[in-house]
Amino acid sequence: MTYRMTFRGSVVPAQPGQSVGAALVAAGILDWRTTRQGGRPRGLFCGIGVCFDCLITVDGMPDQRACLVPAGDGMELGDDEEGGRAVHA
Amino acid sequence: MSADLVVVGAGVVGAASAYFASLAGLRVVVVERGALAGGTSSAGEGNLLVSDKEAGPELDLALYSQQVWREDLAEHAGLWEFEAKGGLVVAGSEHGLASLRALSVHQRRCGVEVRDVARAELHDYEPHLSRELAGGAFYPQDAQVQPMLVVAHLLRLARESGAEVRTHTEVVGFLRDGDRVKGVRTSGGDIPAGAVLNAAGTWAGGVADLAGVRVPVLPRRGFILVTQPMPARTIRHKVYAAEYVGDVASSDAALQTSPVVEGTGSGTILIGSSRERVGFDRTVSVTAISALAAKAITLFPMLREVRAMRTYLGFRPYCPDHLPVIGPDPRAPGLWHACGHEGAGIGLSAGTGKLIAQALAGEKPGLDLVPFAPDRFPDDEEALR
Numbered sequence: 086m087t088y089r090m091t092f093r094g095s096v097v098p099a100q101p102g103q104s105v106g107a108a109l110v111a112a113g114i115l116d117w118r119t120t121r122q123g124g125r126p127r128g129l130f131c132g133i134g135v136c137f138d139c140l141i142t143v144d145g146m147p148d149q150r151a152c153l154v155p156a157g158d159g160m161e162l163g164d165d166e167e168g169g170r171a172v173h174a
Numbered sequence: 175m176s177a178d179l180v181v182v183g184a185g186v187v188g189a190a191s192a193y194f195a196s197l198a199g200l201r202v203v204v205v206e207r208g209a210l211a212g213g214t215s216s217a218g219e220g221n222l223l224v225s226d227k228e229a230g231p232e233l234d235l236a237l238y239s240q241q242v243w244r245e246d247l248a249e250h251a252g253l254w255e256f257e258a259k260g261g262l263v264v265a266g267s268e269h270g271l272a273s274l275r276a277l278s279v280h281q282r283r284c285g286v287e288v289r290d291v292a293r294a295e296l297h298d299y300e301p302h303l304s305r306e307l308a309g310g311a312f313y314p315q316d317a318q319v320q321p322m323l324v325v326a327h328l329l330r331l332a333r334e335s336g337a338e339v340r341t342h343t344e345v346v347g348f349l350r351d352g353d354r355v356k357g358v359r360t361s362g363g364d365i366p367a368g369a370v371l372n373a374a375g376t377w378a379g380g381v382a383d384l385a386g387v388r389v390p391v392l393p394r395r396g397f398i399l400v401t402q403p404m405p406a407r408t409i410r411h412k413v414y415a416a417e418y419v420g421d422v423a424s425s426d427a428a429l430q431t432s433p434v435v436e437g438t439g440s441g442t443i444l445i446g447s448s449r450e451r452v453g454f455d456r457t458v459s460v461t462a463i464s465a466l467a468a469k470a471i472t473l474f475p476m477l478r479e480v481r482a483m484r485t486y487l488g489f490r491p492y493c494p495d496h497l498p499v500i501g502p503d504p505r506a507p508g509l510w511h512a513c514g515h516e517g518a519g520i521g522l523s524a525g526t527g528k529l530i531a532q533a534l535a536g537e538k539p540g541l542d543l544v545p546f547a548p549d550r551f552p553d554d555e556e557a558l559r
Contacts, residue, residue, distance in 0.1 A: 121403070121441055137402050137483050148402060
């Protein structure tokens with residue numbers, strides 16, 4: 086089966102076992118947050134959980150690394166809120 | 175070619191010395207066996223602190239350096255992200271707070287600005303601080319820089335004044351005329367010089383050995399944890415626990431950790447500090463970084479929800495009496511030292527460089543160098559343990 090996730094109002098399909106980041110890239114979405122200085126686009130960089138460039142909100146949980154989170158059916162992906170629960174609780 | 179001064183080491187102390195010596199009109203050549211800021215200068219937090227120093231020569235040098243950073247170097251401050259953020263020292267108990275107040279009484283007499291902060295005021299300074307603390311003290315003079323930018327720009331400015339910088343050039347010996355040092359032998363050839371400054375940081379003892387003099391600079395390992403980026407002003411000042419002051423002054427070989435937490439311009443939060451004497455062992459210690467994380471959470475409980483992205487370590491160059499070595503070496507005329515600044519070298523570099531340049535030019539230095547004399551250590555190795 087193919088999972089269906091949503092990001093900024095679009096459906097993002099994913100295969101079981103794919104990461105959220107891989108599914109976004111496969112759907113042609115290469116960036117999903119911006120830098121604090123200059124607002125430049127960011128998406129996958131290292132792809133292995135080290136660089137923290139690909140942060141994204143997954144089902145309301147901010148600051149998730151898209152490259153590490155396994156895609157799931159019905160996932161809602163959102164723009165990241167930097168700092169996450171720690172400072173916005 | 176010959177130089178007036180060869181500086182050995184392109185860390186922050188060597189860069190500041192080269193900058194001020196070049197401004198004073200000396201022909202300076204900087205030799206560095208690796209890359210710019212490749213040792214301890216790139217392995218710390220970039221602190222310009224007066225708050226962690228007890229009354230004495232190191233505090234005098236810190237206050238002198240404050241003046242140099244804020245006056246002599248003021249026009250360049252933006253180049254290296256100089257931020258006068260201030261330091262907030264917090265105590266977890268009434269006993270700790272009493273010690274902190276006693277320390278600040280002595281510091282004020284020396285010219286340190288200190289504001290007592292009551293328990294209820296702590297959150298005006300730092301909204302995310304633990305509610306379990308007894309009180310604190312705010313030090314408005316404490317500041318932060320990006321040390322690698324400091325090194326790069328000071329050396330660029332020195333070159334604009336005529337200095338030459340040679341990286342990947344290792345000192346392998348000295349040119350001598352009897353006891354007198356007349357230059358250096360390097361992997362890239364000999365450089366005759368009127369004076370040689372040993373600014374080799376944690377490796378300065380080895381450079382001194384090549385000249386046949388003993389300068390006991392030893393490595394003390396410290397780790398820093400780096401968190402994921404957080405919103406601006408999540409943590410506004412350099413914040414640390416009062417116990418840090420005691421740990422800095424300690425000579426214990428075993429692992430010590432005390433929480434030191436601060437934000438950076440890029441949003442990451444730096445968490446220190448650990449210190450242990452393990453030689454030049456670069457193995458990552460999970461024990462040390464776990465302790466750092468746990469203690470940082472005691473100060474800022476919200477850090478429990480924040481991920482650490484990476485860790486790095488450095489070797490702080492310390493002398494047995496915890497004072498740097500600054501000035502001419504009477505045992506080898508022509509050889510000077512500026513090394514052994516332990517964990518305070520970034521902050522102390524500006525004052526050190528200016529003092530060295532003044533002394534080299536034959537002027538009376540702005541601060542008495544006697545407490546930092548290179549030949550002040552006893553010959554007995556055991557006395558240093």
